[in-house]
Amino acid sequence: MSCEDAAPLLHASLDGELDSAHEAELERHLAGCGRCAEELARQRVLKAAVRASASRHRLDPVARQRVEASLGSTSAPARRAAAMPRRAVLGGSVAASLLVGFGLGTWLGPGLRPPDGAGLAEDVLAAHVRGLQPGHAIDVASSNRHTVNPWFAGRVGFSPPVKDLASDGFVLVGGRLDQVGRHAAAVVVYQRGQHQIDLFVWPEVAEPGVAPPAAASRDGYNLRSWLDGGLRLTAVSGLNAAELDGFVARWRAA
Amino acid sequence: MSEPDASDRRVAAAVLPHLDAGYNLAMWLTRDPERARDTVQEAALRAVRFFASFKGGDARPWFLGIVRNVVYSAHEASLRRADVVPFSQLEGDGDDGESFVEGVASPAPTPEELAARLEEQGAVDRLIAGLPVEFKEVLVLRELEELSYKEIAAVVGIPIGTVMSRLSRARALLLAAAGERVPR
Numbered sequence: 001m002s003c004e005d006a007a008p009l010l011h012a013s014l015d016g017e018l019d020s021a022h023e024a025e026l027e028r029h030l031a032g033c034g035r036c037a038e039e040l041a042r043q044r045v046l047k048a049a050v051r052a053s054a055s056r057h058r059l060d061p062v063a064r065q066r067v068e069a070s071l072g073s074t075s076a077p078a079r080r081a082a083a084m085p086r087r088a089v090l091g092g093s094v095a096a097s098l099l100v101g102f103g104l105g106t107w108l109g110p111g112l113r114p115p116d117g118a119g120l121a122e123d124v125l126a127a128h129v130r131g132l133q134p135g136h137a138i139d140v141a142s143s144n145r146h147t148v149n150p151w152f153a154g155r156v157g158f159s160p161p162v163k164d165l166a167s168d169g170f171v172l173v174g175g176r177l178d179q180v181g182r183h184a185a186a187v188v189v190y191q192r193g194q195h196q197i198d199l200f201v202w203p204e205v206a207e208p209g210v211a212p213p214a215a216a217s218r219d220g221y222n223l224r225s226w227l228d229g230g231l232r233l234t235a236v237s238g239l240n241a242a243e244l245d246g247f248v249a250r251w252r253a254a
Numbered sequence: 255m256s257e258p259d260a261s262d263r264r265v266a267a268a269v270l271p272h273l274d275a276g277y278n279l280a281m282w283l284t285r286d287p288e289r290a291r292d293t294v295q296e297a298a299l300r301a302v303r304f305f306a307s308f309k310g311g312d313a314r315p316w317f318l319g320i321v322r323n324v325v326y327s328a329h330e331a332s333l334r335r336a337d338v339v340p341f342s343q344l345e346g347d348g349d350d351g352e353s354f355v356e357g358v359a360s361p362a363p364t365p366e367e368l369a370a371r372l373e374e375q376g377a378v379d380r381l382i383a384g385l386p387v388e389f390k391e392v393l394v395l396r397e398l399e400e401l402s403y404k405e406i407a408a409v410v411g412i413p414i415g416t417v418m419s420r421l422s423r424a425r426a427l428l429l430a431a432a433g434e435r436v437p438r
Binding site: 007008011012015017038039041042043044045046047049050051052053054055056057058059060063064066067068070071072154155156157182184 | 262263270273274277278281282286287289291292294296298299300362363364365369377378379382393397402403419421422425428429432
């Protein structure tokens with residue numbers, strides 16, 4: 001057996017992928033070949049060093065919890081309190097009855113419906129309703145866009161535009177992370193009088209038919225959706241349609 | 255509020271134990287914690303959607319395959335390609351009789367010298383990170399996730415022979431890079 005023939009056997013032997021017949025052949029070659037024997041020794045050193053020293057990255061608890069929530073796994077109550085999550089699986093009866101109003105009936109969780117625009121609209125509306133629960137609206141509280149925008153850095157893989165529309169009567173109150181279908185979304189939260197406006201932002205995925213409708217209305221909630229530079233923007237609010245249209249127009253002009 | 259139904263629990267049971275493995279693979283491929291987090295999140299959602307395709311058995315290679323596909327489909331532009339060696343010099347599927355043995359210009363370090371160099375803080379991570387992504391992924395799947403050649407072939411979508419040739423080239427590249435480093 002030549003050294004060239006032995007070389008692949010050497011790697012397979014290191015990886016435990018060699019049958020006994022080939023192991024025996026390799027042994028015979030190594031017994032008479034110092035070059036290959038030293039190469040084997042080097043490969044063993046390399047293998048051991050990689051296994052001992054290479055970083056094994058671990059998912060952080062917040063991201064892990066997000067995945068668990070997406071999979072419909074409910075956290076133990078103690079852990080939920082300790083981690084102060086905002087994306088709790090729905091528990092309130094009020095929120096549940098509102099979901100029934102949307103025709104969702106049973107909360108299936110994201111990802112179990114085939115992706116489609118109408119399903120996404122329901123997901124966004126449900127996320128907005130969740131966000132109306134006390135303590136669930138914002139993860140970062142600030143009226144300063146220079147505070148809110150950087151907060152998202154490191155939390156989502158894109159930079160959501162945070163605009164100051166206070167002079168038009170739409171007050172920035174903060175932001176949060178949310179889950180809409182398969183999308184991890186940044187939510188920029190505004191207030192207009194009594195009404196909260198959630199502006200959901202995620203990168204547009206080039207799949208036909210999986211954007212929310214440009215306009216929708218359900219049970220007193222209104223939804224407007226548009227594209228801006230590769231980002232899908234979806235505004236949801238209990239605000240009346242005309243004023244929500246005003247919000248969208250001001251936002252796009254700003 | 256609804257109870258998670260039986261299929262939700264099965265997907266969760268299949269996927270949750272492998273989130274760290276998925277994140278590790280995504281981190282080695284994208285080098286970006288945020289992208290890696292997004293990748294694992296997206297992979298978990300796809301796992302739900304495609305759970306019917308899971309035939310049972312070890313869910314780790316199945317989930318890692320989904321993670322890899324998410325990285326390649328969503329983050330292709332960000333995949334770091336090391337400019338160590340031109341790719342055209344490296345690729346060979348081993349089926350055309352191409353030699354596995356790399357010619358090394360300078361004398362290879364002895365095993366003892368090699369061990370000393372690899373012990374340096376961060377040396378191993380830097381060397382692996384310097385690999386072109388096609389070689390990095392088979393190395394990570396073999397050495398860190400301990401997948402078999404057959405499993406790696408399924409995850410990456412290449413023949414077993416190509417797994418073997420890429421792995422041996424990955425190791426040769428690591429040795430060559432380790433050998434070139436100036437000892438202190």
